[in-house]
Amino acid sequence: MTGAAVWSDAVTAARLFAADPSGTGGVLLRSRAGPVRDRWLAMLRTALPPSSNVKHLPLNIADGRLLGGLDLNATLLAGRPVAERGLLAEADGGVLILAMAERLSAATTAHVTAAMDAGETIVERDGLSLRMPARFGVIALDEGADDEFASASLRDRLALHLDLNAIGVRDAEEFALDVGEIAAARARLPSLKADAAQIEALCTAATALGITSLRAPLLALRIACAGAALAGHSRIEQEDLALAARLVLAPRALVFPPADEAAQPEQPPPSTEDEADVSGGEDQTPDIDRALDEVILAAARAAIPPDVLAALRTGSVGRSRPRSSGKAGALQKSSKRGRPAGVLRGELRAGAKLNLIETLRAAAPWQPLRRREATGVGEGSRPRILVRKDDFRISRFRQRTETVTIFLVDASGSAALHRLAEAKGAVELLLADCYIRRDQVALISFRGSVAELLLPPTRSLARAKRGLAGLPGGGGTPLAAGLDAAFVLADSVRRKGQTPTVIVLTDGRANIARDGGQGRLRAEDDARSAARQLRGAGVDVVLVDTSPRPGISGEAIAKEMGARYLPLPHADAATLSKAVLASVG
Amino acid sequence: MATAFPFSAIVGQDEMKLALLIAAVDPKVGGVLAFGDRGSGKSTAVRALASLLPKMKVVAACRYNCDPDRPAEFCEDCRVRATKGGLKSAQVPVPVVDLPLGATEDRVVGALDLERALARGEKAFEPGLLARAHRGFLYIDEANLLEDHLVDLLLDVAASGENVVEREGLSIRHPARFVLVGTGNPEEGELRPQLLDRFGMSVEVKTPDNLADRIEVVRRRDAFESDGEAFVAKWAKDEAKLRKKIVGAREKLSSVSVPDVTLELAAKLCMALGTDGLRGELTLMRAARALAALEGAKTVTDDHLRRIAPSALRHRLRRNPLDDAGSSVRVDRALSEVLG
Numbered sequence: 001m002t003g004a005a006v007w008s009d010a011v012t013a014a015r016l017f018a019a020d021p022s023g024t025g026g027v028l029l030r031s032r033a034g035p036v037r038d039r040w041l042a043m044l045r046t047a048l049p050p051s052s053n054v055k056h057l058p059l060n061i062a063d064g065r066l067l068g069g070l071d072l073n074a075t076l077l078a079g080r081p082v083a084e085r086g087l088l089a090e091a092d093g094g095v096l097i098l099a100m101a102e103r104l105s106a107a108t109t110a111h112v113t114a115a116m117d118a119g120e121t122i123v124e125r126d127g128l129s130l131r132m133p134a135r136f137g138v139i140a141l142d143e144g145a146d147d148e149f150a151s152a153s154l155r156d157r158l159a160l161h162l163d164l165n166a167i168g169v170r171d172a173e174e175f176a177l178d179v180g181e182i183a184a185a186r187a188r189l190p191s192l193k194a195d196a197a198q199i200e201a202l203c204t205a206a207t208a209l210g211i212t213s214l215r216a217p218l219l220a221l222r223i224a225c226a227g228a229a230l231a232g233h234s235r236i237e238q239e240d241l242a243l244a245a246r247l248v249l250a251p252r253a254l255v256f257p258p259a260d261e262a263a264q265p266e267q268p269p270p271s272t273e274d275e276a277d278v279s280g281g282e283d284q285t286p287d288i289d290r291a292l293d294e295v296i297l298a299a300a301r302a303a304i305p306p307d308v309l310a311a312l313r314t315g316s317v318g319r320s321r322p323r324s325s326g327k328a329g330a331l332q333k334s335s336k337r338g339r340p341a342g343v344l345r346g347e348l349r350a351g352a353k354l355n356l357i358e359t360l361r362a363a364a365p366w367q368p369l370r371r372r373e374a375t376g377v378g379e380g381s382r383p384r385i386l387v388r389k390d391d392f393r394i395s396r397f398r399q400r401t402e403t404v405t406i407f408l409v410d411a412s413g414s415a416a417l418h419r420l421a422e423a424k425g426a427v428e429l430l431l432a433d434c435y436i437r438r439d440q441v442a443l444i445s446f447r448g449s450v451a452e453l454l455l456p457p458t459r460s461l462a463r464a465k466r467g468l469a470g471l472p473g474g475g476g477t478p479l480a481a482g483l484d485a486a487f488v489l490a491d492s493v494r495r496k497g498q499t500p501t502v503i504v505l506t507d508g509r510a511n512i513a514r515d516g517g518q519g520r521l522r523a524e525d526d527a528r529s530a531a532r533q534l535r536g537a538g539v540d541v542v543l544v545d546t547s548p549r550p551g552i553s554g555e556a557i558a559k560e561m562g563a564r565y566l567p568l569p570h571a572d573a574a575t576l577s578k579a580v581l582a583s584v585g
Numbered sequence: 586m587a588t589a590f591p592f593s594a595i596v597g598q599d600e601m602k603l604a605l606l607i608a609a610v611d612p613k614v615g616g617v618l619a620f621g622d623r624g625s626g627k628s629t630a631v632r633a634l635a636s637l638l639p640k641m642k643v644v645a646a647c648r649y650n651c652d653p654d655r656p657a658e659f660c661e662d663c664r665v666r667a668t669k670g671g672l673k674s675a676q677v678p679v680p681v682v683d684l685p686l687g688a689t690e691d692r693v694v695g696a697l698d699l700e701r702a703l704a705r706g707e708k709a710f711e712p713g714l715l716a717r718a719h720r721g722f723l724y725i726d727e728a729n730l731l732e733d734h735l736v737d738l739l740l741d742v743a744a745s746g747e748n749v750v751e752r753e754g755l756s757i758r759h760p761a762r763f764v765l766v767g768t769g770n771p772e773e774g775e776l777r778p779q780l781l782d783r784f785g786m787s788v789e790v791k792t793p794d795n796l797a798d799r800i801e802v803v804r805r806r807d808a809f810e811s812d813g814e815a816f817v818a819k820w821a822k823d824e825a826k827l828r829k830k831i832v833g834a835r836e837k838l839s840s841v842s843v844p845d846v847t848l849e850l851a852a853k854l855c856m857a858l859g860t861d862g863l864r865g866e867l868t869l870m871r872a873a874r875a876l877a878a879l880e881g882a883k884t885v886t887d888d889h890l891r892r893i894a895p896s897a898l899r900h901r902l903r904r905n906p907l908d909d910a911g912s913s914v915r916v917d918r919a920l921s922e923v924l925g
Contacts, residue, residue: 207796307846366706
């Protein structure tokens with residue numbers, strides 16, 4: 001698609017979303033920050049009703065601000081607990097914009113998605129127990145680079161997925177949105193309903209495209225309704241369904257549907273007793289269904305970019321599990337600030353975190369007494385609540401920094417022959433242990449001429465196992481590239497406030513240089529300099545020599561890294577994992 | 586939300602629905618964990634449970650949902666009030682209490698009532714979510730994302746059936762027995778093994794892969810969203826039927842017999858799978874009995890055992906990362922070995 005075509009879809013998406021923000025869930029806007037994105041957001045703003053709230057959710061929002069809690073000022077003034085609404089409740093009836101959605105913590109994402117599902121927020125905090133309406137549409141700004149994505153649970157709930165990265169400012173010409181038309185569509189929306197055949201057609205198309213989640217056809221339905229409302233249709237037309245297929249289903253497609261429509265929809269089984277009621281008694285003739293399916297599929301097919309199409313044809317995407325879900329947690333990161341470890345009576349020194357609620361609780365029982373003592377002392381200016389120094393309570397957190405264990409596995413020919421299977425086994429055993437300690441693991445392999453991140457830091461054993469299962473062996477030993485990759489990952493782990501540990505499984509015999517060139521000498525040189533880089537960063541490294549005859553090369557590299565060296569000539573997976581554990585502690 | 590999607594209108598998901606019904610019949614089976622695909626209706630099913638369950642009898646105005654028929658388990662307040670004569674009882678809906686992820690500890694276990702403390706200088710206890718969930722269900726969506734310190738609290742209370750509060754000069758204990766229900770997606774992270782262990786049953790939830798079912802799910806969901814009340818009304822009869830079934834099963838439960846041979850089979854099955862402790866056998870037996878009661882059977886049969894074994898045992902297997910087969914497959918294997 002050309003940039004202009006993408007932009008025109010983006011404009012359509014803005015209109016559809018504006019017509020039904022909470023019904024469509026929202027828009028995933030994958031785009032770098034820049035004029036194109038700004039223009040789209042500005043356009044959206046004009047399309048929304050002037051009264052609607054537009055709230056921005058910053059990346060590192062505190063739970064209290066997001067969900068609501070006790071309002072400090074108001075509580076002190078009133079002398080009784082006063083609740084403060086959180087951002088989710090404030091966005092009710094409007095739009096919530098998520099900044100850097102690809103980096104949103106799992107917990108924050110869960111709060112947002114829970115509110116989206118229930119249309120309300122449930123607050124159980126600071127002595128308050130509240131339910132507040134929270135119906136809003138979400139704009140998730142995803143600035144992710146190649147492998148970074150907003151979490152799958154969020155994407156699943158947003159009808160429209162846009163990618164504006166490919167288009168230039170010149171393509172993004174300003175469209176004059178007809179605000180009146182959108183308002184009229186909003187009013188028309190409740191009267192629009194899909195009939196049974198249309199629902200069936202959307203489901204069939206979604207299945208043919210390999211989409212597992214049932215939210216996709218449901219959201220496509222919402223978009224079809226919004227599309228019909230915008231077009232001024234009195235009922236949902238084929239073109240509305242086609243629009244929904246193009247904008248909602250196509251971006252989620254995992255399988256390219258065969259053009260000759262070999263996979264015919266199965267005939268629905270004899271209807272159960274209630275089915276007829278629910279469908280509204282509409283008769284469905286299979287012929288019409290088929291035609292409708294074909295229209296929808298054709299629309300979706302046309303919207304799937306040709307390069308993706310080629311990849312699908314070569315079969316890189318199996319029909320097994322949706323790959324996208326695997327990438328979901330790529331950015332899952334812990335935003336733990338240590339677990340609360342109780343409160344302490346104490347002074348407010350720098351860095352101490354006042355626990356307001358506990359402070360007030362400590363002060364509360366003394367109020368009548370203090371008030372009596374304080375009579376006569378400037379009646380008018382006296383605060384409603386008399387808090388004394390003794391009452392101050394400080395939150396204590398037990399900082400438990402998470403460890404991310406990065407496995408760097410040599411999958412080159414020399415290693416593959418001997419030890420790859422063992423290494424895999426050992427990694428899995430270690431994974432199981434990391435899992436018990438709630439640490440995270442990541443996996444990088446190197447072979448041929450490059451290193452590859454097979455598994456971004458995760459706690460999910462299921463995902464890790466999948467990553468390992470597909471680990472192929474063979475080719476050269478680009479040790480330098482592997483160590484570099486480990487260094488980069490360790491660095492990013494550290495920036496998230498976690499502690500990286502690198503476990504290298506290799507025979508240490510580098511033969512591919514950093515630039516991919518052959519030649520043992522240069523390769524070893526590069527490996528040594530990569531190793532020094534790791535040592536310079538002060539990363540904990542364990543080198544497991546997987547060579548059948550552990551020798552000088554492994555030990556030398558370990559020394560350069562300041563790593564613990566574990567020669568394991570005849571280890572099976574279990575011994576290996578035990579040895580590594582013992583040495584990591 | 587005012588109206589919940591009717592339980593009986595949920596398409597497919599038979600294993601999850603059965604597990605929830607079993608927990609409703611016999612809370613002693615110890616809770617349900619539903620892990621699986623996004624958008625497959627896990628939370629919908631749990632929320633649907635609240636309006637499905639028959640009402641329960643409580644001491645009127647008791648903050649801990651005390652059962653008037655069990656004076657031995659009364660809370661402090663009820664004990665005092667009982668001595669002064671006649672406690673009134675009331676019928677209330679069975680609580681299905683949400684434990685939201687961002688909850689703070691004071692709201693979970695209960696704490697000094699800030700309102701009364703500030704306004705009147707009184708030291709009074711304000712019960713938390715655990716008190717509210719007593720004799721009902723405590724529901725954690727995205728259970729794998731729950732913060733560790735809250736998990737610790739839950740483990741403690743779930744084990745003892747009692748909530749002990751010692752804070753801010755308060756010293757209070759009250760009964761807190763609830764069915765723990767958790768949902769989540771394994772892609773977001775694993776559940777802590779200790780918590781996993783607390784669940785009596787664990788079910789794997791998958792999006793239906795059969796087209797007709799998928800269409801039916803979307804159709805019903807759409808009908809519900811466009812007119813919730815009409816939809817609920819349409820399903821009221823089925824809901825009532827199911828409710829009656831639960832009530833009937835609860836009454837029958839104690840009279841369902843478990844033959845020795847069946848018990849032996851259950852033990853053999855657990856041994857074959859190498860489950861830790863005896864909790865596996867116990868849950869297996871209880872769940873099979875509740876299933877039999879639901880179906881109006883007088884005795885637990887091998888078939889009941891077979892059908893319930895995957896839910897009762899799959900999360901109790903020792904982890905063997907080298908075995909690529911999922912837990913369900915391993916349970917199936919053991920089943921065919923033991924039961925033939």
